[in-house]
Amino acid sequence: GAVVSQHPSRVICKSGTSVKIECRSLDFQATTMFWYRQFPKQSLMLMATSNEGSKATYEQGVEKDKFLINHASLTLSTLTVTSAHPEDSSFYICSARDRGGRVGYTFGSGTRLTVV
């Protein structure tokens, strides 16, 4: 079945630095990827929709200059958290639209970001 590989699974960074999270579709072409953020014991909140070859579409309230999304190829989307602060600490998870699959969406395994 369709697989989305997300790296890293865990990252700890210092406040003020930037962190890049990668999501790669392994056996299908993902023209659209979605990035979610999940605080402890809360739901998945959609941050942005990433489209291959074009600018990402951000949800209301999400700072596009802080959360940079690049979808340079049909198999890779990246989320860069710039100038990270402790309040950015969260679980970030990507999802790819798999049009050929029965399920339709394939999720990465998530990245737990801790900013110290």
Added chain:
Amino acid sequence: AQKITQTQPGMFVQEKEAVTLDCTYDTSDQSYGLFWYKQPSSGEMIFLIYQGSYDEQNATEGRYSLNFQKARKSANLVISASQLGDSAMYFCAMRETGDKLIFGTGTRLQVFP
């Protein structure tokens, strides 16, 4: 306005019993899809079941079934013969315009022996 509502923050069920997790949704689209996902403590999102708005039959996948009542805009998940491994967070989600998948607030299910 919340588009996906899960009113049960937590549910308990005894092993081998059935449990229903509630989900109501709000949309003006004629074509939409409803999903249920399981999220264990590891964080991964595990697809359980899907119901299309035009599907006439309720979806079933093994021990999971979806009680789809279109007029009431509800899509409740029924887990039969609960197992200890079913303990996890369960999220109802809806695919809306633009293919975005929007999630409810989730229900924490705990299965006890």
